[in-house]
Amino acid sequence: MSKLELKAVSKRFGAVEIFSPLDLTVEHGEFCALVGPSGCGKSTLLRIIAGLEPPSSGKVLIDDEDVTGQEPPDRGIAMVFQSYALYPHMKVHENVGFGLRIARRSAEEIKSKVAAAAQKLRLDALLDRMPRELSGGQRQRVAIGRAITRDPRIFLLDEPLSNLDAALRGGMRVEIARLRQSLGATMIYVTHDQVEAMTLADRIVVMNKGRIEQIGAPMELYHHPANRFVASFIGSPSMNFFEADVRDGNGDELVLRLADGSDMVVDRVISPVTSGRVTLGIRPEHVELGTAAGTGNCMPGTVVVVERLGCDTLLHIDATGRPLVMRQPRDLAGIHAGERVTCRFPAEACHVFLN
Amino acid sequence: MRRHHPNISRIVIHAALFALLAVWMIPEVYMLSIGLRTPDQAFDATLMAWPLTLDNFATVIRDNAIVSFFLNSLIVTLATVAIVVACSTLFAFACAVLHLRWSLVLYATLLTTLMVPLASLVLPLAILLKTFGWVNTYAGVIFPYAALGAPFAVVVLKAFMEDSPKELFEAARVDGCNAWQTYWHVALPLIRPALVFVGIWQFIVTWNEFFLALIILTRNEVKTLTIVPMQYSGLYMANPGALFAVLTLIALPLILLYVVVQRAFVRGLLAGAVKG
Amino acid sequence: MPTLASQGETIRLQPATRRSRRFAGPWTYLFLAPAVLLFVVFIAYPIVWVACQSFFSEDRDHTASFVGLETYWAVLGDPVFWIVVRNMVLWGLITIPVQMLIGGTVAYFIERHTNAWRGFFRTMFFLPVVTSVSVISLVWVQIYAPYYGIGQEYLRHFGIIMASSPIGDPSTAIYALILVNIWQWTGFSMLMYVAGIANLPTEVLDAARVDGARGLRLAWSIIIPMLMPVTKSLLLLGIIGTLQTFPVVQLMTGGGPNHASEVFGTYVFRTSFVLGDTGKGATISVIVLVLALILSLVQIVYLGADLAPSGHKEESR
Ligand SMILES: Nc1ncnc2c1ncn2[C@@H]1O[C@H](COP(=O)(O)OP(=O)(O)OP(=O)(O)O)[C@@H](O)[C@H]1O
Ligand SMILES: [Mg+2]
Numbered sequence: 039m040s041k042l043e044l045k046a047v048s049k050r051f052g053a054v055e056i057f058s059p060l061d062l063t064v065e066h067g068e069f070c071a072l073v074g075p076s077g078c079g080k081s082t083l084l085r086i087i088a089g090l091e092p093p094s095s096g097k098v099l100i101d102d103e104d105v106t107g108q109e110p111p112d113r114g115i116a117m118v119f120q121s122y123a124l125y126p127h128m129k130v131h132e133n134v135g136f137g138l139r140i141a142r143r144s145a146e147e148i149k150s151k152v153a154a155a156a157q158k159l160r161l162d163a164l165l166d167r168m169p170r171e172l173s174g175g176q177r178q179r180v181a182i183g184r185a186i187t188r189d190p191r192i193f194l195l196d197e198p199l200s201n202l203d204a205a206l207r208g209g210m211r212v213e214i215a216r217l218r219q220s221l222g223a224t225m226i227y228v229t230h231d232q233v234e235a236m237t238l239a240d241r242i243v244v245m246n247k248g249r250i251e252q253i254g255a256p257m258e259l260y261h262h263p264a265n266r267f268v269a270s271f272i273g274s275p276s277m278n279f280f281e282a283d284v285r286d287g288n289g290d291e292l293v294l295r296l297a298d299g300s301d302m303v304v305d306r307v308i309s310p311v312t313s314g315r316v317t318l319g320i321r322p323e324h325v326e327l328g329t330a331a332g333t334g335n336c337m338p339g340t341v342v343v344v345e346r347l348g349c350d351t352l353l354h355i356d357a358t359g360r361p362l363v364m365r366q367p368r369d370l371a372g373i374h375a376g377e378r379v380t381c382r383f384p385a386e387a388c389h390v391f392l393n
Numbered sequence: 394m395r396r397h398h399p400n401i402s403r404i405v406i407h408a409a410l411f412a413l414l415a416v417w418m419i420p421e422v423y424m425l426s427i428g429l430r431t432p433d434q435a436f437d438a439t440l441m442a443w444p445l446t447l448d449n450f451a452t453v454i455r456d457n458a459i460v461s462f463f464l465n466s467l468i469v470t471l472a473t474v475a476i477v478v479a480c481s482t483l484f485a486f487a488c489a490v491l492h493l494r495w496s497l498v499l500y501a502t503l504l505t506t507l508m509v510p511l512a513s514l515v516l517p518l519a520i521l522l523k524t525f526g527w528v529n530t531y532a533g534v535i536f537p538y539a540a541l542g543a544p545f546a547v548v549v550l551k552a553f554m555e556d557s558p559k560e561l562f563e564a565a566r567v568d569g570c571n572a573w574q575t576y577w578h579v580a581l582p583l584i585r586p587a588l589v590f591v592g593i594w595q596f597i598v599t600w601n602e603f604f605l606a607l608i609i610l611t612r613n614e615v616k617t618l619t620i621v622p623m624q625y626s627g628l629y630m631a632n633p634g635a636l637f638a639v640l641t642l643i644a645l646p647l648i649l650l651y652v653v654v655q656r657a658f659v660r661g662l663l664a665g666a667v668k669g
Numbered sequence: 670m671p672t673l674a675s676q677g678e679t680i681r682l683q684p685a686t687r688r689s690r691r692f693a694g695p696w697t698y699l700f701l702a703p704a705v706l707l708f709v710v711f712i713a714y715p716i717v718w719v720a721c722q723s724f725f726s727e728d729r730d731h732t733a734s735f736v737g738l739e740t741y742w743a744v745l746g747d748p749v750f751w752i753v754v755r756n757m758v759l760w761g762l763i764t765i766p767v768q769m770l771i772g773g774t775v776a777y778f779i780e781r782h783t784n785a786w787r788g789f790f791r792t793m794f795f796l797p798v799v800t801s802v803s804v805i806s807l808v809w810v811q812i813y814a815p816y817y818g819i820g821q822e823y824l825r826h827f828g829i830i831m832a833s834s835p836i837g838d839p840s841t842a843i844y845a846l847i848l849v850n851i852w853q854w855t856g857f858s859m860l861m862y863v864a865g866i867a868n869l870p871t872e873v874l875d876a877a878r879v880d881g882a883r884g885l886r887l888a889w890s891i892i893i894p895m896l897m898p899v900t901k902s903l904l905l906l907g908i909i910g911t912l913q914t915f916p917v918v919q920l921m922t923g924g925g926p927n928h929a930s931e932v933f934g935t936y937v938f939r940t941s942f943v944l945g946d947t948g949k950g951a952t953i954s955v956i957v958l959v960l961a962l963i964l965s966l967v968q969i970v971y972l973g974a975d976l977a978p979s980g981h982k983e984e985s986r
Contacts, residue, residue: 090563109692111569123560127582136578137568184568406782413775414793420852421796423819424808438822480704487700491693499701506712508965510912512934513954516941517715517722540711543704572697597799603916604934608942622803623920633811644804651799655792662864 040101040114040191040224041066042087047096049082049248056082057248059096064192064226064241069218071235072228073271074245080228081120083245084194087226088117100191111137113192116185120197122177124169124184131156131165134183155183158220159213175206179213186221193225200230207231214238232272236260244268266391269319275352275363277389278325280318292390294318298358302335304388317391322352324387325364328380335385337362341377344370355381428638435633449638457625458613459642465610466600466617466646469531469538473599474592476539481546482588486576488547489554490562500551506544511604514541519608533609534617538599546591553587553664554580590661593654600647618643716958722951733948740952749928750953753936756843757911760932763847764854765907769900771851772858777888779859780866791863795856802853806920809849810836836922839929846930849917854910858903865899866892905968912961933957 046059056079064070072080085091087098089110098106098113105113124133132139134155135148143151156162159179169177178198185193198214199207215238218225229235235242236256244251244259244267252264256272263269269277282294285301292304294316302318328336339357346352351370355362364381373379419440426441428449434442453459484503488496518537519528527533561583565575581588603619610616622640629636651658723740725733744750779790797805812820813834821831835845869892877891915934918924924935931939937957941950 085563088567090566109569110567115567117564117567119560119564121558121560123558123564125561125564125579125582127585136565140569140574140578184564188568403782406778407786410775410778410783410786410790414790417794417797417852419819420805420808420812421800423812424804427811436817438817438819440819476703476707480707483700484704487697491697491700493693493697493701496701499705503704503708505962505965506708508909508961509712509716510909510933510957510961512913512915512937513719513957513961514712514715516937516947516950516954517719518711519942520947521711521715521718536707537711540707543707547704566692570692572693572700575692576700601799601801603802603919604938607919608938619801619803619916622801622807626807636807637811640804640807644800647799647801648796651795652792655795656788659791659860659863662860663867 042192042224042226043097043099043102044083044087045097045099047083047086047093047098049079049086049091050094055248060248060250062243062250062253064224067222067224069225069227069238069240071239071242072226072245073230073232073235073242074251075271076230078245079248080245081196084117084196084226084228087192088115088194089113090117111141111188114190115192115194116188116190117194118181118185118196118198120200122169122181122201124177124180126169128169129165130161130167130169130172130180130183133169133180134161134165134187137184137188151187152183155187158186158217159183174202175210178202178210182214182217186217190223193221193223195225195227197228197230199234207234211237232274236272242272244271246271263389266317266319269389269391273321275322275365277319277321278362280360282316282318284314284316291385294390296337297360298337300337302383302388303385304390305386315393317393318383319389319391320383320387322363322365323367324384325362326382326384327353327364327366327370328382335383337381337383339379339381341373341375341379344373344375346370353379355379357381424637424644425641427633427636428641430634432632432634449634450642453635453639453642457639459618459621459639461614462616462618462621462643463646465531465615466619469534469617470596470599472531472535473538473542474595476535477542477546477595478588478592480539481543481550481591482581482584483576484543484547485550485554486572486580489551490559490575490580491572500547503544503547506541507548509541511541515604515608518605522609528609529612529615531615534602534605537605538602542595542598546595549591550584550587553584557583586657586661586664588661589654589657590664593651593658593661597647597651618646719951719954719958722947723955726948736948740948741956744949744952744956749931749936752928753931753933756930756932757914759843760847760850760914761908761911763844764850764911765904767851768855768858768907769903772855772860773862773893773896773900775855776859776862776866777892780863791860794859797853798856800853802916803920805849805853806917810834810921813845836930837926839926842922842926842930846918846921849921850914853917861899861903862896865896869895905965908964908968909961912957912964 042062042064044060044062046061047057048059049056072083074080082091086093089098089105089108089112093106096106097104100113100115110117125136128136131152135152138148138151152165153162156165159182161176161179161183164172164176164180169180172180178201181198195214199210202210211234214227218238227234227238239256241253242256242259243253246267251271252259252268254262259268259272263272263277266279270279280296282296282302284292285295286293290305294302294304296302296318304318337357339355339362341353342356343354344351345354346369348369349367351366351368351373353364353366353370353373355364362381423440427435429445429447430437430442431444431446431448484496484500487493488500514537522528522533522537525533527536557580561579562575565579570578600617601619602617606617606620610620622643625636625639629639724735724737726736726740775790775794779787783790812818813836815821815831815834818834820835824831835841873895874887874891877887882891912933914932915938918930918932918935919938922930924931924939933953937950937953940946940953
């Protein structure tokens, strides 16, 4: 259980700046997910925290101690790599106990710690196998086992589940949540997968192009995205966006005019906008299927594709030239491609972003 | 691996390969065959002559100190292989994993050695070794051999290390290894196929090296197997049977060794020990 | 760190009491040391020495006098030098392509058309490479021998009568030696191609087969182009090997008859160690060295250094 702080950390490779100075605090025992598109610098940030990569400027603090120049083991961190990075020539128990062996711990201590880790991760039966004789999920568990034997202050996990198939990923997600509860350690978890981030994390850090776009609890990001990037990144399918002009920003409500000339009335609590060009956003699950045209906040459209997911139905709609996706928690048996529908945007569900 | 191949073409191809191999093996068979002849057949212009006799082998083993030459070869070769393997793995590790500043410049410099023909080095080496007092010593050939062999080994091993996942080395670092421990516990086991390949190749090259050995090893006590056939060709001028028995004995150790290790050698080669 | 609580202080003491740890401090330069040491002492120093020496001439009383490029002109004016150059060019031009052709063909059939016998063929064709070169030389002297050698005996069946040993005839000696060299080293080319063929991505071959490429067509338009890297490495190694040629020639002809089969190795050996002319020996050494460097640079510029991936290519520009 430890607290991690990054103070004005920046990184450049040669002339290429990967991130401009950024600050981040991860509290004791917190599970923090780092999400963002590929190449935005998540792994690099994690490697800076681990001490595998020196920051170009700034400081890394663990429990208020400046660890910027220290080696990974001295920082008390453990890392699980995306590719697992199991030593191919060592058996599972040697892999798990290698860090202790290097630290010259006694044979008994290594043995008991390896056994404890194995039990926690249900690896007991696999201890004498070589890594190549394991399945993907088992390798993943060994990689985690290797991390927990070191009793780290902070766990760093770099896309630990991305090499697994969908079913296994679901199982391992539960496993990590369980492990997290039993260890109570501070964890920093890099992922592409917003479902992992939403379900596992206490807090999510959304990164883009080396900047932190927003930090917040999963539901906070979902309900109150700070900007268009976060809004589009969190939630699936992604939020619908429309360009709009502010027509009237004086009342309790905001009146926006869309490109097709229709007006939308939006709760103004959401965003303090008074004039100019903005982007209107609404999540597919918040769009309502209207019947009568003409009642306010409606947009007519033609159904292009119907996707029935079982519990939900996704409608891909051509709304006078612009795509719109809506998600309905019904099977909508009566609706087929080609049908004309009316979509209603509830005022309280709309988001407004400055351009 | 091969599927649906017409049997006829398979047979034809095998027959052709065996035929070519038969021609290819004529010198080897001829060597063995002369060694197995009686004195009055020794000059027959045939590939095989019957009956076979082991007398020549008995004679030359009784009369000569082949074993001591063999030991000399073994000492020189093993020492060279050990030095080459040690130096080149350390160097390759520093380049490929530690990315030490200037290591690539040193690497490029070292590479030019690949192209240096021994012919242009023997003269200065001979003089250098004379000033060291290393003429007619094992060290006098071991170190030059190692210096000449290391660049190729470095090229092979560096490429192999660069192809290994770098997360393994990082994992070792997170596990608390310093550079030396990473080298010893992770890098060396990881590149084992390439290491075996390099070791065997260096063994073959060193065992068969002739030029420098000829110049540096002039006393019988230190001579290696490769340079002794000359003196036997004078000694057994009139008795080819004995000469070729000696030659067979000289050639045999390395051939046998290769047959034993060829599987590991080819495996290293297939594992991409040599690029392209 | 301006604001450190007292608790923070105690924690900060920890690393100092721990064994101080550096993954890669300056001491890691020791990793480079052994190889560099070997290189400097046994390669670089001799090269520098020989380069300096080539500008001096040593007299009977062991006093060296500076003669500038004089020895170079002497060597270039020596007709034997030009025989050597011709022989080396012949050597390279014949051995390298022939070895590639035979080795590549054999490798192709071994890898693509045999199964149970694959290991056997791979090993057997490689045996000449591991047979001691001095043994090989004496065996071939015997094969080439007039009257009792099997070479002339077999050729007689084809209507070719050899009156003398081919290595005793100035016009054929070099070709006879080239044949021995080809015989010895083809197995090496074969094994390199074997590795190349075995490592061809099966997807590409399958895709080509789906496209209708089969047999020779597949070999010609897919396999040969994809083996280009091996061919390039073999070319580089072949040129190096050509310049290294020595034992076969020294043992079979000694460069004779009348210098007809002289190569750089024997030329240097004779000049430096038999005739004891250090200045001229050094000069020849330098010429060979420069030639080797030029050849390999030309090759790297035109073909890229495939033996040496990535880093080397940038350095050699
Ligand atoms: N050693 C390096 N030298 C130069 N650029 C690098 C280096 N390592 C990473 N980069 C660059 O830094 C950027 C961030 O890389 P990073 O690996 O952190 O991305 P990521 O967010 O982890 O992406 P992914 O989700 O695909 O893993 C990339 O544009 C990458 O090209
Ligand atoms: Mg990454």
